[in-house]
Amino acid sequence: AQKVTQAQTEISVVEKEDVTLDCVYETRDTTYYLFWYKQPPSGELVFLIRRNSFDEQNEISGRYSWNFQKSTSSFNFTITASQVVDSAVYFCALSEAGNYGQNFVFGPGTRLSVLP
């Protein structure tokens, strides 16, 4: 069975601090996809990144970076120099390759509060 764990329920940081959101996943599949989504108070899930299981290169996009380590089944997300607008709930998700994107398994989410 697939499972995604986000051990941090809530995190509060002061603006300009760096923050890392942890994600640990479980799957028996050898091919799968990992995602991060942001959910602002308005409710919609905003896509941030997709990573397939064969691509362990870390990725940086502006202030965002992702560290995928297959050996520890982790896909952590770091925000550098956080801003108030980063305040939201962040979800890590897993999807089987065979049913591409059909059935996301989401973690419970981490609520990030960035204080001014």
Place this chain on the structure above:
Amino acid sequence: ETGVTQSPTHLIKTRGQQVTLRCSSQSGHNTVSWYQQALGQGPQFIFQYYREEENGRGNFPPRFSGLQFPNYSSELNVNALELDDSALYLCASRHRDSNYGYTFGSGTRLTVV
């Protein structure tokens, strides 16, 4: 692109009633999924429709049903509402040419009293 639109945004129903939630996707989005997100939890997959046929279902009872229409709109129907059905219901759609880009709507907040 106009995004994925869900209606209504908020809804209050009484236990035992039936409800229909609607989702309007962009042209060409022939795959639509529905998710239930209870307060403080991550979304849970209900089912997916592809070209108007259900082609995947999560661990939800048959009283959760859906429809997808040729105009890229879809519905989620829930019969015999229970208090635990109170949640945010999210619709997500994907363009036929996209290999992973699901677009989520802002959801319908359903409260069952």
